[in-house]
Amino acid sequence: MAQRDPRELGGHWRTAQRIAVHEPDPDLAPWVERLWTASWEYAEPYRQKIVPLPQVHVSVIGVQGPRVVGPRSRHMVRELAGRSSVVGAAFRPGVFRAVAGCAVGALVDRELDVAEVPVLAGAPAWGGTQRSGAAAPEAHHRDLASWLRAHLPAEGPGRAAREAGELVARVAADPTIARVDRLAAAAGLGVRTLQRLFAEHVGPGPKWVIRRYRLQEVVDRLEAGGPVDWADLAATLGYADQGHLSRDFADLFGEPPTWYARRYPAT
Template sequence: MERDERELGGAWTRFQRHEFAAPAPDLAPFVDHYWMVEWDYATPYRQVIVPYPHVQLSTGPAGEFAVHGVASGHQLKVLDGRGRVFGIAFRPGGFRPFLGSSVAALTDRSVPAADITALPPGGPADPFAMASVEGWLRRALPAPDPAAARAAEIVAMIACEPTVLRADRLAAQCGTGLRSLQRLFAEYVGVGPKWVIRRYRLHEVTERMAAGAVIDWAGLAADLGYADQAHFTRDFTSMFGEPPTRYAQRYPAAQERFSGPRPARR
């Protein structure tokens, strides 16, 4: 398949604008951050969306909200013309108190926010204004849930500690059994601890790509606990939509290495 040049070397930043904002203190136990994306494409562009362990609420073309469970793999969205999306990324475990049942039921699914009876009916008055969205969420603000806080704490541990490579060892580190940890993640996060560990370790790979590091792929696969490079490549491709060497070309520093030095401007 021919490569879209707008994917390479960070060129997508000329067509998209991303903004992020932190939630108000009373919503911080539940919401991780808000995000806004605007784009302007004269011809259709295939956007790769890489998953994180966050349930999301985001606007559609008419401003209506939909709930998106955690996606177990990458997704593709076609962007064409001008558009914008406002979204709420809940903390891992943070949507469970709103939903009132296991978030695993939402994994790999999107449903209209109106179908979630615990959310206030009608949606926010202005779905693209953070103050309006926060006021809407406060109308259904649940009580703090210690299990949700525990799930968020463990996910944060995974994200921050590169040495976390196996779910059974993580369970022991957390003072619980593997099955108990798996049940907590199914109920509150929507994916298992093994998936979350893999996601954050692979995220560290993309950080190396962004820095333009020369990567020993076989050695990296071993460092991440993979039996061989083929298993690492398979997991990376499932998560990011492309093999790692191809995906690396999306970053400016890595693109320099793959394409060779550019001629000096005169």
């Protein structure tokens, strides 16, 4: 492994970054799970690792206009430098199909200008560019919420979108779901029907979503601190052995779990 940036370790990144998360207003809640802001100040560029979730984001970095960030199939890295901020809206899994005008699977690992997204193409110019990164997070959130409110469909997500989102939530909440056929049976759907539903409304397939949320349990253990019985954890999460767990984790998160653990303060 390459030498680590010491700013990654022991939670030190929190000294240079500020993150705020707000729940959306009720009229946006059917579409948006959370509004978030991150601001930073770095004298030297910092490579920020971002881990994937099955969500579409609309985000604004600095003085740029809004962009649509599709679900990622694996981790990505953004370079943060100087003093700036980003404000974003994390859409609920399953609902962006009605906004995109195409299957969400077509947005995986892509970033688009809003002019390329039918429902948002006619949205008014971004009105929050005058705010600095030092502005209160609530001000950034209000700017983005107002911009979204102008063009999101008034009728809310359809039945298939809601069903897809509920299945993602079931995977996140139930650690016993470790196989696609188990999720399909719980949903009363055939495996291929389930796969089509996810490709249309979620983006990543059900196998990827299951793997992502089971690996989140590894992250939760690491963040909590203390010893981890890796062989037992691998078996609990449905892996044949610790090696398979480590390889899967590294593929999504960019480094093996024991390496990733160093990002958190020791307890």
